[in-house]
Amino acid sequence: MKNFLEVFGISFILLTVFMMFGGSLVFENIWAIIAFVAFIISVIGSIFMYQETKIEDLEDRIKKIESQNGNKK
Secondary structure (H helix, E strand, C coil), X not given: CHHHHHHHHHHHHHHHHHHHHHHHHHCCCHXXXXXXXXXXXXXXXXXXXXXXXXXXXXXHXXXXXHHHHHHHC
């Protein structure tokens, strides 16, 4: 819960600063809103795809180690 509150606090402060110094200019234009939302979705999607790739690599390494240990027995 502590990590969530830290991330939430930092996000809240950054979003507040963004809205004070030009966020209203971005949200007056429909294309800017679409681009901003697309950027956020792209970042989240990229993070999940990178995480999926790392998990698959780890699964392959574990299978390889298990097969090596199975051959030694």
